Amino acid sequence: MSANNLPPCVVLGVESQIGLSLVRELGQAGVRVIAVSHQPTALGLASRHVWRRLVAGPPRSEALLAALRALGEELGPVALMTVSEANIAWLLRQRAALGSLVPVLPDPEALAVVLDKQRTLAAARAVGIDVPRSEEPRSLAEVEALAGDFPLPAVAKWKDANAVAPRLEAAGMEMVKAEYIDDVAALRAWGQRHDTLGEWPLLQQYCPGMGLGQFFFMHQGEALRRFQHLRVAEWPPEGGFSSVCDAVPLDQHVELQQRSIALLRAIGWQGVAMVEYRWDPATGRAMLMEINGRFWGSLPLALHAGAGFAELAYRSALGLPMRALPAPRGDLRCRMVATEVKRLARILLAPGRIQDRHFRVRPLAELWRFVADYFRPRVRYYLWSWDDPAPFWADLKNVLMRR
Numbered sequence: 001m002s003a004n005n006l007p008p009c010v011v012l013g014v015e016s017q018i019g020l021s022l023v024r025e026l027g028q029a030g031v032r033v034i035a036v037s038h039q040p041t042a043l044g045l046a047s048r049h050v051w052r053r054l055v056a057g058p059p060r061s062e063a064l065l066a067a068l069r070a071l072g073e074e075l076g077p078v079a080l081m082t083v084s085e086a087n088i089a090w091l092l093r094q095r096a097a098l099g100s101l102v103p104v105l106p107d108p109e110a111l112a113v114v115l116d117k118q119r120t121l122a123a124a125r126a127v128g129i130d131v132p133r134s135e136e137p138r139s140l141a142e143v144e145a146l147a148g149d150f151p152l153p154a155v156a157k158w159k160d161a162n163a164v165a166p167r168l169e170a171a172g173m174e175m176v177k178a179e180y181i182d183d184v185a186a187l188r189a190w191g192q193r194h195d196t197l198g199e200w201p202l203l204q205q206y207c208p209g210m211g212l213g214q215f216f217f218m219h220q221g222e223a224l225r226r227f228q229h230l231r232v233a234e235w236p237p238e239g240g241f242s243s244v245c246d247a248v249p250l251d252q253h254v255e256l257q258q259r260s261i262a263l264l265r266a267i268g269w270q271g272v273a274m275v276e277y278r279w280d281p282a283t284g285r286a287m288l289m290e291i292n293g294r295f296w297g298s299l300p301l302a303l304h305a306g307a308g309f310a311e312l313a314y315r316s317a318l319g320l321p322m323r324a325l326p327a328p329r330g331d332l333r334c335r336m337v338a339t340e341v342k343r344l345a346r347i348l349l350a351p352g353r354i355q356d357r358h359f360r361v362r363p364l365a366e367l368w369r370f371v372a373d374y375f376r377p378r379v380r381y382y383l384w385s386w387d388d389p390a391p392f393w394a395d396l397k398n399v400l401m402r403r
Contacts, residue, residue, distance in 0.1 A: 014044020072100030143191030238356030249330030
């Protein structure tokens with residue numbers, strides 16, 4: 001099937017760099033993209049690769065569902081792709097009401113394993129992947145028991161942040177993605193603070209090192225595509241999501257790739273996934289953090305490298321032949337400048353706010369890298385693209401309007 005005859009693809013949720021990357025990759029592959037957002041100023045709507053724009057909402061509403069179903073009635077069986085876990089969960093519930101649309105969604109049971117960190121870690125142990133000690137206390141007494149033998153420092157993170165968010169809001173508590181606990185006193189205070197909620201996050205052993213992400217497209221139990229990156233900088237600085245990341249050649253971490261694939265096979269995963277590790281260059285040891293069962297925040301790097309994950313997902317959903325793709329580049333760096341500025345301000349002006357006491361603060365080195373990256377020819381950007389500049393300007397306008 002020629003590019004001109006490819007069915008269109010609906011992309012729901014183009015407010016971030018992830019949705020924008022889907023639009024760009026599919027458009028570059030000759031797919032007519034219908035970009036859908038509840039925000040008329042969404043940056044993805046500004047891309048030159050958008051064939052049609054649809055502003056419909058509110059998010060996950062009956063009005064949006066009706067608008068999507070109408071697209072299917074007009075265009076026939078076309079693919080529907082989305083980004084956020086909230087949208088994925090909503091589309092899984094509404095699958096029967098989507099009409100002719102073909103949603104690109106994971107298997108519900110496999111997704112349940114991915115969203116449950118304890119089940120993920122158990123599956124990883126079974127295939128020989130190193131995992132940090134993780135405990136899920138259910139009472140203050142269990143927190144007190146952990147104070148006696150749990151290895152500190154530790155990081156507390158919610159097993160399923162989306163599920164607990166409404167209860168935290170009702171209790172007037174802030175959603176903290178990762179909370180660092182350095183000593184027994186801090187552990188007890190953490191336990192007391194969550195006692196009013198009656199629910200505690202997962203407590204996980206602290207793992208030094210850098211974020212190493214391995215990305216796969218799984219199809220009928222086989223990894224059709226691989227890619228990997230190393231996080232050079234994160235927001236917040238002590239760990240979070242990538243603000244700068246480097247592609248890593250596929251001839252590195254080969255054994256770990258095989259174990260990642262074995263893990264995805266074990267849980268029956270199909271489609272795109274990121275297997276995330278904390279890799280310690282000093283010891284060479286990689287500890288599993290989580291599986292991200294959706295398109296990830298650093299997708300722009302995969303786009304620039306030619307990894308082709310969006311096109312593979314689109315073709316698989318519609319039963320189209322899988323196009324042979326050249327090997328992805330392993331020599332690029334990608335950066336999110338707005339997040340980098342925020343990170344640099346924290347390191348230079350407020351290092352005391354960095355929760356991880358083991359984080360090495362190197363202001364001059366960070367400032368030098370920030371400036372030097374503008375002059376490195378192999379650096380690409382999350383938003384800026386010479387052949388598609390409008391989304392960058394749309395995002396800048398949105399920032400200025402908010403301020």
